[in-house]
Amino acid sequence: MGASWKRTHDCGELRAAHAGATVVLNGWVNKRRDHGGIYFLDLRDRYGITQIVLPQKVAGDVKLGPEYVLSVRGKVTLRDGANINRERPTGEIEIAVEHVEVLSSSPVPPFPIEDEIDTALDLRLRYRYLDLRRGSLQRNLIHRSKFIQAMRRAFEREGFLDIETPILTKATPEGARDYLVPSRVHPGEFYALPQSPQIFKQLLMVSGLDKYFQVARCFRDEDLRADRQPEFTQLDMEMSFVDEEDIFGTWERVLQATMREACGVELESPFPRMTWDESMERFGVDKPDLRFGLELRDAKSWAADCEFQVFRNALAAGGRVMGITVPAALALSRKDITTLEDGAKALGAKGLAWWKAEKAGGAGPLAKFCVAPGSAERLMALMSASDGDTILFVADREAVVRKVLGDLRNQLGRKFSLAQSGTWKFTWVTSFPLFEWDEDSKRWFSAHHPFTAPVDWDLGGANADFAKLSSRAYDLVLNGWELGSGSVRIHRADVQQRIFEILGIGPEERQRKFGFLLEALSFGAPPHAGFALGLDRTSALTLGLDNIRDVIAFPKTASAADLMCGAPSQVAPEQLAEVHVRTAVEAQVAPEPKA
């Protein structure tokens, strides 16, 4: 026999059909309504809320405070018509209590445990275990769990092996800042936490495991954002004897199955694809939100011979003149335009030229340059504008034009609610630049990572313009969010050597930093490619959330602190000595605990 306090049902499952049964429920006191002679109490667990009815004599002198944990035994009773609560699945019944046992008491919680809450985030994070009692956060975690489990099943069906890779690994010279872990056994040496399992999954391909996947925790010591935590979770995968088409096809099947099982959404495939160049040219960003139009348009052919010096100078200096046509239906006031211009200037634009388009000449700062015969018509045709539309122009270096107009487009999308929620516009963005020039160190860096295959194995030959080389890297973008990225890898030693030369990594340095990988690749590496999907972002996005904190049980603050457990924290001098570390920071008095 089990203990008599153990539940026979959960707080969400009893219905009218259970009437008459004697049951035991366990849960937390959610709300109390004391009517003197009769006492109502809502008992809550992960599965729901059930109303408990206590005649006063049963409640007696036992205190049943908020968030107390109870075991209640009683009879499932049908409610009279007027007393049925139609808002609740369990609303047709209630429990007429015969016995109540307090399993655990509680102080009054620092904030109410309710679905909708406007409590300050730092307080919620300090008492995260209470925050997580709230139905809305529990539903988020349940969704995330369902999503990840569906994805695991899909990869298993595809023949992938779930293989774990080390958390204590080697510091990587490029990329994000590493989290370091001092070694006790090797004085003065450090492990690094993985930014991703990148190198290990390539080694697994060399090993012939063929198809690998893992739900992998990754660590990057960089500043946080709403969509970035210092530790985050990826669905990481790699395949052998494949090219990007196999990666795209696998992921499209996996995402279709996952979205169907976890979200009840049918995705169309194949997903659209566009090159990085196309994305930058049409949307100004490398993660376009395809739920709305407002694409960027090139005004060069009009601007080149117009009277507006700013436009002509920008072109003469090798820059661009581009614009966005805002349809008349989306009314922009002068004040709106001023606000948009302020935003544009903050991003580096010198100004925002605009024209209220009309064949008769229109209005706005640009109107006086559109008076020449045919000029207005020509510009309107170029910008796909009709009478009454407003066109916003930026003239500058290409990078500035794209950045400003890309941001402007997203702002307009938000302002006019153009992006419909519940719509899932996936797209692959391919052919990213292979290298990026770093002005500070005067050298080239890999845009993705140094093992990314170039589109052209010859790397453009002897006199190549490295800035123009493309890589076989790709991102998966959903509704304006970068969900993940991957690439076809270099499996040819000669190409890898050439990449290192261009990056300015000499033979000695190469050997020290990547020797084990290069050696492994020399032992018969299959052509391979992979991808990793950010599960925090994907979970959040499929729930319609704009902050990944809400799908992470124990997230960190913008300063990478855990307000609940107090990490990071100082450690005892003995602990530091053991790992051969001395801090450069003055020893400080430990801060007062905040409670």
Place this chain on the structure above:
RNA sequence: GGGGAUGUAGCUCAAUUGGUUAGAGCGCUGCCCUGUCACGGCAGAGGUUGCGGGUUCGAGUCCCGUCAUCCUCGCCA
């Protein structure tokens, strides 16, 4: 590292131009109430105005610094 916002009761907020004893709702405590489910009624407790300086006859309010949280630029191969 830079920019912006916020910080007043357990929680969410208010407090006129710098001016009396810093208020309200919710929650909490006590009493009353047999059909509530945002129960209702009466009464009550509860404050280092984030912290430290300064200006002033007088500071929640103005100034300087600092801390925390959020958003963001840089950063994130």
